[in-house]
Amino acid sequence: MLQSLGVSGSAEALYMLLAPLDAASETELAELATGDPQETAALLVELQDLGLARPTGSGAWEPLPLLAAVAGLKIRRVAEIEAATTAAETLQNRLLARTQDHGEGYVNILVGREAILETRLELCETAVRDLCAFDKPPYVASRQNVTTAALSVEPEWQALDRGVNLRCVYHPGFDEDRLTELALFATKGEQSRTAPVPMKLLLADQQAALIPSMRSYEPGQELRASVVRHPLLVEALQWLFEAVWDASVPIVTTASVTESDPRRQMLISLMMTGSTDSAIATQLGINVRSVRRWISELMDDLGVTTRLQLGAALVRADNLGQVSYMRPRGGQRTTPEPRRAQG
Structure with a gap:
């Protein structure tokens, strides 16, 4: 845990x-x-x-004392992420300045939704080993039909079919459709975690990165993104991804315990990392009373009467393989456009 x-x-x-x-x-x-x-x-x-x-x-x-030690470890992880972010930003600025004079094609600017979608598709189709992504709103449109058939046409899903390893860190805040999509991608083989992420990002084989401009999602703006192929900059972005990944919370899916309810899967995931009821409510976008009701229902299902017994039951399920951590892969696309870094 x-x-x-x-x-x-x-x-x-x-x-x-x-x-x-x-x-x-x-x-x-x-x-x-x-x-x-x-x-x-x-x-x-x-x-x-x-x-x-x-x-x-x-x-x-x-x-x-466990809580005091965990607080110290959390502070250390946050400091590492902040240092990695600062270093990546500094390196990006230097490399962008240098590519004005050198390395034609190392950084290309994309303008418009179609250009971004086309590049996202290219990166996913050409990936042979790894895809890594940060996923966060906003999205251009919401998905109307979250089913296996609908998701099977997504480039990340097809990359999983080819055996590409896919990891994704999702920004907190999960509605029912988004959780359903997370569960379907997890079943497909995605490794997923949740943590605050600074931007959208898609990394392919540690060789290329797609970074949509968050500001371009504001009303009246035309969508823009950057495709980065400079080795040092891609390395810095990969470093940033790994730092966030290491400090993020694994999203848990349970077959027998959660009855494939994606909201309950996320609840268990957060409980097993020691999150408070208030923190869980914030992550799931619900009120604390709902969190406590769900926990009470889970205790009834597992036949326990205290939270200590509940924790032990979940650990036993984990050890028996009934609880498994989703592997990093896709996330929640809400449009036919780039769902992570791309859209």
Whole structure:
């Protein structure tokens, strides 16, 4: 559950064993966990670096408060993203200035919806390994029919058919149609996460990027976008994507627990990352009372009476493979136009 903050699954599992104890020796923890003293020692060092545990000085280790450690890890991740964004902006400005005199074709400006759509299609069709995207409103028009048949003509969907790895970070705020589309793309094989994203973006094979101008979506403006092929600038944009991806929240889909309800899938995803009821309400665009009602319904479905029992039930489902994280791929197109960086 803490992987998005840089905590490995093995370290988290060891912390879960140590947390209920006042203190324990490496030997005791090794017997409880991996059975390998060297691996346990390495995991304890990782927990110490993350602020989750510390040695007592008598050969034992004690757990540190989880919420305080997570707050520190969150601050560190946000600082990393801000640094990556600043660096990308600086590099972009330098490279754009240089391409005025050198490297004809490294940065091309697209004007109009059709030109942007054509380039989005080209990038998706020519991708052979990876597509990475930031997806956020606004969109030119809303999709009328969110079905597998309707989505199958989308270039990202067809890229998945060819075996291209697709990851997407979605900006918070999900209506029912958008969640339905997220669930369909997840079933298709997309890896999806959610976090505030600075712009629309589509990266293909770490070789080209499509960046629509957010300002051009304002009323009365003509849509504009940039196609970037300069290696250093594409590398910077890929770096920015990975920084946001690492700090984002995996979107969870559950077959047995959520009955394929995309809203409940998002609810579980946010709960498993420790989000408050208020934060969940903001992400889903609903009020806190609705969040609490959904949580109550989920508890009834799982036969538990407390939130602690609910968390344990969801972790068990995760370990049994009943909860799986969506892989990065498409998102919610709301028009035949670029849905992520493109539209």
